[in-house]
Amino acid sequence: MNKKNRLYKIALLAFGLTMVSNSCSNDFVDREFRQDVIQSDLKTLQEIKSFVRGGYSSMRSSTYYGRDFLAFGEVRSDEMYSNKASGYYTTVQDYSMTSSDAYASGTYNQIYTLVGKMNIVINTDLTGFLTADLPAAKYYQGQAYALRAQGFFDLLRLYGQKYTGGTLGVVLPLKFDPKAKQARATIAQTETQIESDFNTALTMMTANAAIDAPSNKTELSISALKVLMSRYYLYKGDYAKVRSLTADVIGKYSVIPKDLYQESFRYTLRGAASNSIFELEVGTDSSLSTSSYAYVMSYNGYANVVPFTSVYALYDAADIRRTLITRATATAHYLSYTNGQGVTFGKYTNTVGADNVKMIRYEEVLLNAIEAELMPGGDPAKALLYYNQILTNRGLTAVTSVDLDMLKKERVKELVGEGFRQWDLLRWGVTSFKPASVNINKLAFPIPRAETDLAGTLVESNPGYDN
Structure with a gap:
């Protein structure tokens, strides 16, 4: 199952040497792949680790866990609100988003960028790797499965129709294929893929547990993976x-x-x-x-x-x-x-x-x-x-x-x-935090217009929006 061209135009896939700064922050060199070229397999353990770190970089972006995704969970609740200073989160809080809304498209693009990076790692053939590097390579492939699962879960919660009475989940690209087009999976299919990815991650990481370093809090450990899975199963x-x-x-x-x-x-x-x-x-x-x-x-x-x-x-x-x-x-x-x-x-x-x-x-x-x-x-x-x-x-x-x-x-x-x-x-x-005048369809974010307007698109919009 592949994803269509639009989603990976912005995908900066992490590659290169890891640099440790004075602040102990791990960074990496990014290179942008041509959107019309299928990416070849990674060749070394270092490349695999760098792409996984690139996934963490996508997650810490201000349009994802660095800011917006956390704020979305607060301003649409009975816990916190946006005072709308400088326009922050106004459309999200007021349920006035359109299909061109920057909050909807920014987070959508960032999560699919994460998925694209992890798909490169997941689909890398390890046959030619050094024997000594195989346990670590498999362990990091396990991390990639876990991060892809989390990305799909976050997409499902934001853009899926779980809480609106519909049946559609999200698009589930399982390979990096910039020329492919793909429709949205159902909610059930999306949940099945999330569980499969989480379980594969746990199997691979556990089988190579000697690589696991829970004292390094800035990488997903086996314990951290189990907590992410517990979040998902609470939702279920x-x-x-x-x-x-x-x-x-x-x-x-x-x-x-x-x-x-x-x-x-x-x-x-x-x-x-x-x-x-x-x-x-x-x-x-x-x-x-x-x-x-x-x-x-x-x-x-x-x-x-x-x-x-x-x-x-x-x-x-x-x-x-x-x-x-x-x-x-x-x-x-x-x-x-x-x-x-x-x-x-x-x-x-x-x-x-x-x-x-x-x-x-x-x-x-x-x-x-x-x-x-x-x-x-x-x-x-x-x-x-x-x-x-x-x-x-x-x-x-x-x-x-x-x-x-x-x-x-x-x-x-x-x-x-x-x-x-x-x-x-x-x-x-509980949906009482939502104003009574707001249609329940608006609990799901709009699918960005850039997706639904693309020639030949198979992606269906969410009801209640302008696309």
Whole structure:
């Protein structure tokens, strides 16, 4: 199954030597492949590793996990909102996107760029590789499968019709073929491919576990892969799989202590925090600067995306997490930014944009496990144990019982601003955050017009849009 020409016009595929800067950020030389030429196999382990690092580079882009994808999960929720300063996320929040919307096309292109890079790695024939390099080459091919799975999952959530009542998923290119055209798969087919890629990744990486280096938080480890898979199976409602996957990770990391909570999000502790499982490396040389997530969150930057006061009200006075949010006024419904005074969202305060992108924190693992253990077939005692590990490290007193309502509130308190909320609400069947006047079709982003207008396209648009 191949993808059509349009998606790879912008694909800068990573190649070349890895350079380690003073900030310890891994960068690489990019070369642009001609859009009308099929890329030949990679020839060395170094090339494979460089293409995988190129995938991480795509993920840390401001149009993907470096900013926009996280913001999408917040401004379409009951947790945070855009104050629309400088127009940031206005069309996303107001459900007024068109098929030419820059947010829709920017993220779409960036994710398919990731997929294109990973397809080069996945389809490389390792027959001619040095025997000594084969375990590592297979391990990194496993990483490529995992990153492709995550890309397809993110595309499905944004552009698929899972929550609109439709049946269409997304286009699933499995080879880099710039001349091919392909229609969208169904939701079921998309989910099957995601699961296949994740499972292949786990098999390949586990078979070559000697290469695995979980202490290197800026590469996907086997543990990190299992957490990404647990996210997917939460979305699917397969709690038995969530329990199994999280059980393999629990105990290998620890909840960040209260006194290090804010510091754990900053550049100073990047990669070294006890709760860090996977981060996208940024550093000063690759700083996202004013295009960073920090810049749209912090009062030192644009302060465009801020929490509702209802979020602040969830926190107990002793909760260290409450200190990361400052109210504009005691009665304001929104936490707004006025003349340099108002909201301080303390997870993201380094507006230089050099902080690593926190992809997986151990606290998420526990929260995923708590939810799964509270479901039929789970162990409520384990859920309580995990829940109290978070509470006691946030300055709070342990409790004697926990239920799903408490778990859902705790996900807000612990994960606010990290891009989870919209997807949590949707998988729980909650759509009340969407204005009643907005058609349910608008829960899915538009397929970019550049796709649907291409001569001979097989890609069908989402209903409710102008293409």
